[in-house]
Amino acid sequence: MSTVQEAGIRDWDFPRGVASVALMAGFAREHGVPAARMLQGSGLTEQALADPDAQIDAHTELAVIRNLVRELGHRPELGLEVGRRYRITTFGIFGFACVSSPTLGEAITFALRYLELSFTFCIPVARWQPGEFVARIHDERIPADVRRFLVERDVTAMYQMLCDLVGHRVDLVRAEFDFRTPERLDLYTEIYGLRPDFEQPHNLFVLDPEVLDKPLPQANEHTWAMCLAQCRELVSRRRARTGIAAEVRERLVPRGGVDGFAAPPGIDAVARDLNMSTRTLRRHLDAAGTSYRQLLDEVRRALAEEMLTATPLSVSDVAIRLGYAEASTFIHAFKRWTGTTPSAYRRGAITAVIR
Known part of the structure; x- marks a missing residue:
């Protein structure tokens, strides 16, 4: 395998x-x-x-x-x-x-x-x-x-x-x-x-x-976490979306913020809202160097971080609001985005506020 x-x-x-x-x-x-x-x-x-x-x-x-x-x-x-x-x-x-x-x-x-x-x-x-x-x-x-x-x-x-x-x-x-x-x-x-x-x-x-x-000779958990945060911020600034990607992203962001977030619309629904076929939308997004899945991940990640730091919602509740059928799927995705679990991310945010 x-x-x-x-x-x-x-x-x-x-x-x-x-x-x-x-x-x-x-x-x-x-x-x-x-x-x-x-x-x-x-x-x-x-x-x-x-x-x-x-x-x-x-x-x-x-x-x-x-x-x-x-x-x-x-x-x-x-x-x-x-x-x-x-x-x-x-x-x-x-x-x-x-x-x-x-x-x-x-x-x-x-x-x-x-x-x-x-x-x-x-x-x-x-x-x-x-x-x-x-x-x-x-x-x-x-x-x-x-x-x-x-x-x-x-x-x-x-x-x-x-x-x-x-x-x-x-x-x-x-x-x-x-x-x-x-x-x-x-x-x-x-x-x-x-x-x-x-x-x-x-x-x-x-x-x-x-x-x-094998462990790297200059491995340092604190430095790594700090560098990861800076890299995420730098990528976010560089990924300022324009054109078709911005239009799709706008339709994935809930109108009422995290309180109004329900399951995100699928690519077919987004394509209909933009008056084009799903195939055409995929082609336009590919030409823009992105995809529906990548944009959805960006929106979900931003909303997940907001809900974990600004609300008392459980990890399971956050997963449901983001449209995941199971909390385990959300946890796996969040770890792929950030390198840590939702619970560890929340603990780190709380510790930072206390300090």
Whole structure:
């Protein structure tokens, strides 16, 4: 039996910070390419790269990536060279949350849930199965002209993060890429500790699942909780909904607040209210990078947190008001959203108020 965990996002078109662009501009500068050429057509300035709070859209970073490939694409292992530069500290609070996680497995689960706080263009899907942990790297939606570079960059960055988390090289069981075998394999074996297989159906790497349960050397429960809260807040700000997603979300939020909340309308009812077919609504939401289920989860989570902190309702009552048939299903969903149970969340909120 296997367990699959998908990322919290399905596409690379999400807002991001400038740290990745700054890293690539620095790499290019070391190889004789001035920042002006790297930033050409992106709308960015060198001053903007120094602002840790600056936000850009993914297409802006993509413009810089195309400049990098144009200027230095003659280097046969460019993606690997750049990818190994990404370290835990490159990722800010996202990286600190990973490094303070209890185990490598929990760090991976967190990273998938909050993947939009990274700089990736490749979307990983994790599968836990007997004897191995498989991370399949999806690149289907990446533009063809930069696809190989981004596969090499992102897979190497992911692997580098795993090594940083445990404090030493993580032994891979195998690694596979879907492009043809490079002429030189030195850097691949140097970085990954093995010779990957090429011309395979998918891009993926495989770990021994036992390594996922080992405590991380810098695990800290207090720091992890603090980082989780900051990451949730950051994601909420970035997920300001517009367009069709905003219209659907508006129909899922109860008019009378938590007191007026009943079972949420299904997607068919929402589609009828928007004067479109269910299939059309699904297509529009997919194009917006979200889904009915994801929006419903966002609404349910916000309402659950409000009811647990502002009302005396039992966990079972909260579950019923959110439209769950059983409290156990709600508890499982809440733990997936927040990393803790509803009861523990309520105790933590009460403790914070008392303090």
